[in-house]
Amino acid sequence: MAMWIQAQQLQGEALHQMQALYGQHFPIEVRHYLAQWIESQLWDSVELDNPAEEAKAKHLLDSLMAELQRKAQHQVGEDGFLLKIKLGHYATQLKGTYDRCPLELVRCIKHILHSEQRLVQEATNTSCGTAGQALDSLSQRHQQINQAFEELRLATQESENELRKLQHSQEYFIIQYQENLRIQGLISSLASLPLAERTPSETTLQSKRATVEAWLTREVTTLQKYRLDLSEQHQKTVSLLRKQQTLILDEELIQWKRRQQLSGNGGPAEGGLDVLQSWCEKLADLIWQNRQQIRRCEHLTQQLPLPSPMEELLGKLNVEITDIVSALVTSTFIIEKQPPQVLKTQTKFAATVRLLVGGKLNVHMNPPQVKAVIVSEQQAKALLKNESTRNDSSGEILNNNCVMEYHQATGTLSAHFRNMSLKRIKRSDRRGAESVTEEKFTVLFESQFSVGGNELVFHVKTLSLPVVVIVHGSQDNNATATVLWDNAFAEPGRVPFMVPDKVLWPQLCEALDMKYKAEMHSGRGLAEDNLVFLAQKAFPSSSNNPEDYRNITISWESLPGRNFTFWQWFDGVVELMKKYLKPHWNDGAILGFVNKQQAQDMLLSKPNGTFLLRFSDSEIGGITIAWVAENPNKTGERLVWNLLPYTTKDFSIRSLADRISDLNHLLFLYPDRPKDEVFSKYYTPPLSKAVDGYVKPQIKQVVPEFTTPNPEPGPSYMEQAASPTVSNTASFNIFPPMSDSMLDTDGDFDLDDTMDVARHVDELLRRPLVNQWSSQQS
Template sequence: MSLILKLQQLQGPAIQQMQLLYQQNRFPMEVRYYCAPWIEAQQWGNIDTDSPSSEPAATILLQQMIQQINEKAEALTGEDKFFLRMKLSNFATELYETYVNDPLKFVRVVRHCLEKEQRLVDQDTNGVQESMEQVMPVPDSHNEIESTLQNLKYKTQSQEKQLSDMQQKQELFAVKVQETRCMLENALDQMQQQYPQQDDPNRRVEFTRFNQKKMEVNSVLQTEAQQLMGMRIQLADMHKETFMLLSQVQSKVLNDELKIWKRQQQLAGIGCSPEGSLDILQSWCESLAEITWQNRQQLKRIEQLKQQLPMNMPAQEMPDLSNSFTGLLSALVSSTFVIEKQPPQVLKKETRFSAAIRLLVGGKLNVHMNPPQVKATIISESQAKDMLHNENANFNDTSGDIINNSGVLEYHKDSGVLNVTFRNMSLKKIRRADRRGTEFVTEEKFTLLFRSHFSVASGELMFQVRSLSLPVVVVSHGNQECNALATILWDNAFGDCSSGRVPFAIPDKVPWPDMAQALNSKFMAINGRSLSNENLQYLAMKAFSGQSVQTDDFNSMYISWSTFNRDPLPGCTFTFWKWFHGVLELTRKYLRPPWNEGSILGFITKEHAQELLLTKQTGTFLLRFSDSKLGAISITWVNEDPTTGERQVLNLLPFSSEDFHIRSLADRIHDLPHLTNLFPDIPKDTAFGNFYTPVDEVLPQSGDGYVSSVLVSKIPQITAPQSYAMENPGSVEPASPQQQPQNREQDFVNFTGMDDFGEMLNDRDRDEPQLAPDISDLLKDFDTFDMMDPTLL
């Protein structure tokens, strides 16, 4: 059953979560429904969304998606479908405009939605526990922030009206004072001219009247002045209240929500998809910037009014809030200079990589009117510590040279985003610190420092902004990548960048449940299906196999970095992480479809597999990851000796990536008649039939004169089941005692149930040069050449 049909069977909260999922990711559900077959047929997971080299493939998918939408729209006929046709056409246009400049983001969104859908289906049908990332309803904190911002906007508007009224009243008061002064001066001059004699009784009478009138006027003016004073105090109280409320909500946005987003961005490095939207954060930050700027401008106008009409006011009644609002604005701008797209955390020298920087408040502050430049440099862990503790640190002191490391912030009018994307950066040179103790090169961390400076309000305010990337590990060769990924996984999972930690401090050991959660997220993100509790229990037993553990309850145990990726597993030359990474990559490259179908048990010990299979009929098999070989999987099955009737569990020499590059797992299983049912009792054609290579893909090519041949897996030492031989005459030959196993993995069977010796031989064969096989050995498999002259061979 297709995923879209399973989604239509969801009920209750699952439906609401699915609707919320598409709303948050701004991906139309109508497109998901009408283009479902095409969407589900694409290999979204094969595109590395962190690599610029994947952009052409992502662009092709975007173009094909738009074509699919247009075709579906054209196929809808009838008047009742007119609006739906228009809606689909608009969706096609919106998708193109949204993602044409960032097709990798389009792939991330679609892949994220499909993964969430699968988890909703799993949860609804199988009761599978969700992992770290969950589709959550809108938190109450978001509603609280929205409500507070609306309240602040209303308060700011009220202050603006109050300020306008006060300004008008002050202007009228100033005019009245001036008019009164002129009136009194004119009356005094007229009285002095009319009664020039000082001892004139009439003059004294008029002066008495004049003084009385003056006192009355002064009393009126004093009353109006007191009213103005009251309006100033009231407005000051309003601004003080606004500042307190603004400080609180800004703290929630920057210290809570933005840090949560940064933490989720960090957890994306181990497979979690960020739930928070940077667009929502930007809308909040823009509101904060707008409100702060308006209040700051109001305070400047009040200051001008005070200078025009000075009044003696108590200092406590009129605090100087202008600097306080400026401080809020400065903190807001500095904190919202964020890395929208992190650079790859495993950075290979002389390899192109990308990153994107975004200023969340740039549009509201009109920063783009004089576009600032952003520069990227790479610094060491110690330099990052010095920079955070010393404002006067030397920013020119770097640990390497990056080419194409500067760009200009550009404003996108349609989306309101001010950002810069570095598409072609490359690390040309790296300067490493002296290593001490047991530290490896792949444990040394660096970070990319992005910085810029700009001014707003015609140079009134100057800002110096900077942002540090998540830690990166620099490698020069592909064989260092596995260890580098271990360093990055440990840091992403357990070094919370949002908590203000010292770069890049990490714990030396962590609780096993936290490690299990990290491994599960990593595996599920890459391979689609999460690990079961049994899988995680197996991993715990393997991780702690070098320690004397007296219990199977690993929830209270701690795993150290040394146990994770320094100390080799008992009897092996590799660490726990290298083994897990080998399984991860093997599944990603060759086993992902059967893993997602649940056809691979994988994480199970050889002993447990034997116990399970001995209870089943002959020919029942299961697949388990090899314990002693990196990135390999073995087929374990129940066999019955045709002469003695003895049943035993056999283990085929493990297959690795090199083997599956030649022939797939499903085809190898199909080749072997000894395998009949996948554990517990699923016919192998039912379990793997969808993954067999179609026959028409290996038919002879016409017109070139050649006939195609196919490699087929064969186990000459084991006789095929009699029932299979009867149903397929001539397909299986009994193995003669004189037959000797060839040096091929698919021809070797370990009858003791131990594959270590076979793996040792396999490793030896890989290290030693292979001799060309005798042509007679090649031709003897073809009946066509039975009559060839043996002297020719």
């Protein structure tokens, strides 16, 4: 309710803008009486472009109806009786409007709340500025834009007044000109009369004609000056319009697009388009008014030709302002919701395009159709050079046509592609060693529509962010790495889709931290020591001093001694953490960015049974457990051991917490936290009874060399789930014990000797085995 309280304090233009948000589509009384309930709902959690979210939207609509009815029932007294009737009417009205399209209600309320928040924030910033407090750069830019709009509005109004004045003067001039012609006709008609009869009348007419002609001569000069002054005024206004449009389209809109691209790497959300749309609509309105004024000026000059450079000047102004209209319309056809940048064939995907000036120019009166096609990098370059691509595409997209819809509540004109699917892709000849996951495509959205009663016809098109097309999930990691690099280091206005081959290490650190924070959904990003570890991974034999990496560049290349790139390794870590280990990272249980030697140095100073979790050096998306224990082959010697890395495949079978629980020789999480204190809340509770007479087997793992009995064992799972048809001594095994050669203190292993987990899972339900799971060391 706090937002509504602040909104009610708005004044002047801000108050008018707030009131304009409401109407029959959503009465302001509903906002007032249900303010607390409305602001407590999770409107932003509903994805408007996802039809599957309609049930959630329907629930919100039903809840809104119930709240209105409940509010109505609590009204008492004479005034309460009238309010009760009114609220009941609003409930019926809203249900009739949105019952078949509940997502539109959510869209409407989200637009209202975001607009109120913007107006309140702008008002707060303005009041702070009045009080002498410094506005931040964002507020200053917005204030500058709003001031320029006010200046343009006044200039446009002034030129409109001058134009009317010119029109009235010219119309009176034409009337007097016709009067002069009438007088000349009368004088000519007197020529047939005798001199004595015509002299008095002729003298009077000649005097009158001289007066009118003198006035006409003076008025020609006045009209010429009016026209010239008006043309110069339009020149100034057009120049201001172009400057304002450049500020909005080439700075604010470009920055929004850049934020949209960085959000693909986990950067902050690009923000709503409401402010940009309001600016673009104001621009469209002012540009169109000035264009109509210039055309009316042209009509006046044609109606009354006078010696003047006016006609040529107006022609140039008309061409210039038409170019401004064209630039505005074509630049504001944008992609509000980008298609996925890693695009898998035969998989449904969505996108939304929007025309920011669609409502203001009445494009929605004849809704245009938008078509989506996928094109290659070379085709995208040709499109930006306005070179013909013979309408070729690089693949086939199903459900790629959509009609733009106008949403009355928000004033937006957009096309929502909800069920597109890439049926096939046609790849180009790759350069050198470039793989399919480095080849970039883009989705081209194009449409055609007219404004001003077919006066101007526009063919608009916009390109999505680059996408990498894959055909199998195994390519996802490499494709994501390509997209990450592109999003992080692409420059505005680039030739598609050029990115630098090398960047400074601090630039890469910023991109890594942004991605990691976003995927972990927490404030715990990459600490300085994590970045040092990553630097040492990227630059072998480097120092531990962060300052030494400031001026080092890193390229898109394989890691030394590995067949994958730095980005691919890092993205594998992110994917593993995001899917299975996010809670443990946020709890501080995973050190992660620690190499084998560092782990050994850290653990040897701790008691036996102390362990830590670190990311694998040798496997993409792998994490291993390192622990300190006695050497079973040499009394009195302590060693650090490493398990064969776990991957997403392993955690899809058994969680990290359960695996740590299985290993009784792991006692303390580094430096000294009892493991149960850290992980017990994530343990899977044991089953307590059989289901349909059958006992479900449990998967557990052991390291044979470190197997110890559980302390004070309680009733076994089989005893708890006793069945008359199953012996309580039966047990189940998944793998045979591993050989000593696969587990050693150096952590070396041969991937050829590892066992395929997926192959053995099937055997779990087919044959009784010994209840052990062998683990290998990394």
